[in-house]
Amino acid sequence: MEYLTAKSAGFCFGVKRAVDTVYEQLNKGGKIYTYGPIIHNETVVEDLEQKGVSVISFEDLKTLTEGTVIIRSHGVPKEVYEVLNEKGIDYVDATCPFVKRIHQIVEKDRNEGKRIIIAGNPNHPEVEGIKSYAGEDFIIVESPEEAEVLNLDSDKEYTLVSQTTFNMSKFKDIVDIFEKKGYYYNVVNTICNATNERQTEAKEIATKVDAMIVIGGSHSSNSRKLFEICSKECKLTYFIQTSEDLKAVELPDSVELVGITAGASTPNNIIEEVQKYVRADF
Ligand code: F3S
DSSP states (O other), X not given: OEEEEOTTOSOOHHHHHHHHHHHHHHHHOSOEEEESOSSSOHHHHHHHHHTTOEEEOHHXXXXXXXXXXXXXXXXXXXXHHHHHHHHTOEEEEOOOHHHHHHXXXXXXXXXXXXXXXXXXXXTSHHHHHHXXXXXXXXXXXXXXXXXXXXXXXXXXXXXXXXXXXXXHHHHHHHHHHHHHHTOEEEEOOOOOHHHHHHHHHHHHHHHHXXXXXXXXXXXXXXXXXXXXXXXXXXXXXXXXXXXXGGGGOOOOTTOOEEEEEEOTTOOHHHHHHHHHHHHHHO
């Protein structure tokens, strides 16, 4: 079977940096903890667990007395730094610089009295981190539909930012809605280019191929978004975690070209295994 793999498939800069940080720290020795799983990829997390890395939560942090904590690329709420500093625990901050930039914008604008609006998923850890810099009265909008029903005070000033993995076209729709409503606000498009490029390329490939494979962890929101985008262009779009899942896929005989893309937390070796499977076993 012929296949076409997206150049932008797999680890983005921030995720690669965070994963590399954990392996570097492992080489230095000592007990290593990651605050939450380092990435949304069970294979990588299991490999790290076997090497002695433990995943910890906010509750665990409170009772921690030794070791080094690594903060993942999504970033963490302010309170996490407070606990780490209070307890004098060593940590390495692998928050992606693009996420850090959002924290800074939000904190600065909040201090200037603007009310913060975050376009994103309220349950995503990145948004949990961002909102900790946004004061008490921040607003989270997850969709243009939510923006449409929002009734804001037109005398107030707002700053709109987005989760780095937010869908670009949904963000533009939200901006248009606020524009129409006449709100006085400052828009900072903080969608990461890596996501944008990955989404654009995935869409482009999905229109050309007969079947499309999206590789990603089941909890990875950016991978699920890729699946959503590709499914619109290609009816035969499959969401898988590893090449093992392809065993259950039966492609129709008419399929000649398969597209492959992967979310930001998919390591290269998993992409290569999928390519191998598509080439030899489909
Ligand atoms: Fe950073 Fe963008 Fe990746 S924000 S973690 S480089 S998706």
